[in-house]
Amino acid sequence: MNDHPDEPSQVNERNLRVLEAVLFASVEPLDVHSLLAYVGEGADIANLLITLQQRYAGRGVNLVQRGDKWAFRTAEDLGFLLRREENETRPLSRAALETLSIIAYHQPTTRAEIEEVRGVATGKGTIDLLMEAGWIRMRGRRRTPGRPVTYGTTDAFLDHFGLESLSDLPGLDELKGAGLLSGRLPSTMQIPLPFDGALRDDEDPLDPDDLDGEDENA
Structure with a gap:
């Protein structure tokens, strides 16, 4: 009993x-x-x-x-x-906001693919700034010539923007209304379903020296 x-x-x-x-x-x-x-x-x-x-x-x-x-x-x-007072001395630039948005919706994506969407070059400093904020991470390397690094968002990105998952990301019109995407982007731009799981078939694991920096040529 x-x-x-x-x-x-x-x-x-x-x-x-x-x-x-x-x-x-x-x-x-x-x-x-x-x-x-x-x-x-x-x-x-x-x-x-x-x-x-x-x-x-x-x-x-x-x-x-x-x-x-x-x-x-x-x-x-x-x-x-x-709401805490923002103590950032340097707010995110338009380039950084656009880059973050494109990574969020197109991940996994490379710097060259980000530039293709934006239509302008994306400086490595912009990528570094987003990585320092903890909002994006290097995922792997694309299985294409030059083996460019692929980027994706982090759990810190979800937490900062109050999202439970990537499926909660706002639509394209909402992004433009919030000023996160500029009129410079193609009017025909489509938002695909972002992928942020394990490495895809077209991605290889990061190299050991990637943690110390990377030089993406493609």
Whole structure:
């Protein structure tokens, strides 16, 4: 006979409190693998996260998903109360905003492909700026002459712009209305479904020296 009929419920409640504490304390969103280390084997981490998300629905802070990671964030309708002052001394240029938008929608993409869409050269400094912000990353190298580096967005990009996944990206008209794409871009430009999973068949893994910089000629 089980002397503790509520034990499974008590374990779930304890796990929920642990997840709540860990997620509150973390500055960056955490993935399921990282969270499992705190609740132990056998825990239904996916169900626990959904339960916790439901408990915080409608509160001042919400549990949100950013890609495959989770984090507590201020409720959207209250964001204006806690919006921090921007301390960037150099705001993103039009070139950087356009480059970021093109990478987000066309990933994986190379610098040459970005330039083809924009119709102008894209300086390496623009790419470096977006990488320093943590919004884009080098994915791999395209299996074409010159083996150019391919770029894609990061979970930090999703978190900064309040997106759960790339499928939540706004449409082309919204981007133009927000000033993220200029009239210089082709009027026939189409937005494909972005791909940000594992390397595609036309991509090779990055070389060891890519972490120290790359020279893309194509």
